[in-house]
Amino acid sequence: MSITHAQEAPRARTGSSAPAGAGGGAGMTHSQILQALTGMLLALFTALLSSTIVSNALPTIITDLHGSQSQYTWVVTATLLSSTASTPIWGR
Numbered sequence: 001m002s003i004t005h006a007q008e009a010p011r012a013r014t015g016s017s018a019p020a021g022a023g024g025g026a027g028m029t030h031s032q033i034l035q036a037l038t039g040m041l042l043a044l045f046t047a048l049l050s051s052t053i054v055s056n057a058l059p060t061i062i063t064d065l066h067g068s069q070s071q072y073t074w075v076v077t078a079t080l081l082s083s084t085a086s087t088p089i090w091g092r
Contacts, residue, residue: 047083054079 028036062072 058072058075062068062075
């Protein structure tokens with residue numbers, strides 16, 4: 001049993017390895033790539049550090065304010081929602 005595949009039209013060669021619709025630019029240099037990667041890693045480190053500090057300090061804060069478990073849950077939920085909503089804004 002033989003399976004036949006439809007032949008694709010030949011693609012035009014643009015001389016660039018960038019995918020179609022990628023802006024058609026010349027691409028990034030090695031130093032630009034390292035600079036962008038460093039920025040992303042610093043942002044990730046800052047977010048991890050922030051979440052670690054908040055998660056460790058939150059039980060003490062809730063206890064000092066005479067809060068309950070449900071208030072603790074609301075604070076965590078609000079933090080996650082605000083982080084998720086703001087990521088596309090500052091990640092731009």
